[in-house]
Amino acid sequence: MKIYLFDEDTKEYQGEENAYIDPRESQKQGTEVYLLPPNAVFSAPPAEQNGYARIYDGGWQYVVDNRGKTAVNAERGLFEVDYIGEKDGDTIVSDEMRAGLDNGTLVIDDGAVVAKPAEMKAAEKRTERDGLLSLTDKYMLADFPVSEEEREEYCSYRQYLRDIPETEGFPDIAIKSFDEWKGA
Secondary structure: EEEEEEEOOOOEEEEEEEEEEEHHHHHHOOOOOOOOOOOOOOOOOOOOOOOOOEEEEOOOOEEEEEOOEEEEEEOOEEEOOOOOOOOOOEEEOHHHHHHHHHHHEEEEOOOEEEEEOHHHHHHHHHHHHHHHHHHHHHOOOOOOOOOOHHHHHHHHHOOOOOOOOHHHOOOOOOOHHHHHHHHO
């Protein structure tokens, strides 16, 4: 006779063992009676199923098992799932969501994965533009060793950079480096 063990807290199936005969009860009843320890049952759990844990709660049942996956919620932000089942407010991060978070097209806002807001994209583009402007500051100094023709090119490039926020499609545009702009 087999017994099937489950975890005291999670109720998750832990394995099987051979049951021991209770000699005293078996003698009283005239038939074999088996001992049943705490957190064990005589009924076998269902077959293992990918993505589910087998739980004993008055009977065996399948419960979604997302342990080890990444999820997001308002309280914890982005985290690794460490529990069996589903919790309200938790969203499992799909491969598509992960790719969007990695490439910056998606962000986490109040526990949800959402498209990056236009104002956030605009701020990032302005920061990128400001960095490129800073790289060209030295060319505007009168004593920097550059020809007047080159200084004019940098001056025109800087105007291109300043006009970026007014460009059609902003902030979903690529900002050109000086060399890219000059070669265009």
